[in-house]
Amino acid sequence: MFRRTFWFTTGVAAGVWATTKVNRKLAKLTPESLALQAADRAVIAGRKVKLFALDVRDGMAHREAALKDALGLAAVPPEPDRRALPEQRRLVALEQHHPYNSFTRKEDH
Numbered sequence: 001m002f003r004r005t006f007w008f009t010t011g012v013a014a015g016v017w018a019t020t021k022v023n024r025k026l027a028k029l030t031p032e033s034l035a036l037q038a039a040d041r042a043v044i045a046g047r048k049v050k051l052f053a054l055d056v057r058d059g060m061a062h063r064e065a066a067l068k069d070a071l072g073l074a075a076v077p078p079e080p081d082r083r084a085l086p087e088q089r090r091l092v093a094l095e096q097h098h099p100y101n102s103f104t105r106k107e108d109h
Contacts, residue, residue: 027033068074 028037
C-alpha cells in the first residue's frame with residue numbers, strides 16, 4: 001500500500017514538473033517572446049558596438065598624441081589675445097639625418 005502511494009506521488013510530481021517545463025519552453029517560443037528576446041539581444045549588441053567605438057576612439061586619440069609627440073607637433077595652448085600667425089614649425093623627423101635622405105631622385109633608379 002505504501003509502495004503504491006509512494007510511486008503514485010512520484011509519478012504525479014514528475015508529471016507536474018514535466019508539464020511546467022514544457023509550458024515554459026512553449027511560452028519562450030511565442031512570437032511576442034521571440035520578439036522580446038531579439039530586441040534584448042539587439043540592445044546588448046548595440047551597447048557592445050558603442051563600447052567598442054569608444055575604445056577605438058580612445059585608442060586613436062592616444063596614438064595620435066604619441067605620433068604628434070614623435071614628430072614634434074605638440075599643440076601649443078592658444079592664448080586668448082593671440083592675433084598674430086604662429087611661427088612656421090619644422091618637423092623633427094625631417095631634421096634627423098638618415099642614410100636614405102642623401103639620395104636624389106636620379107639615384108633612386
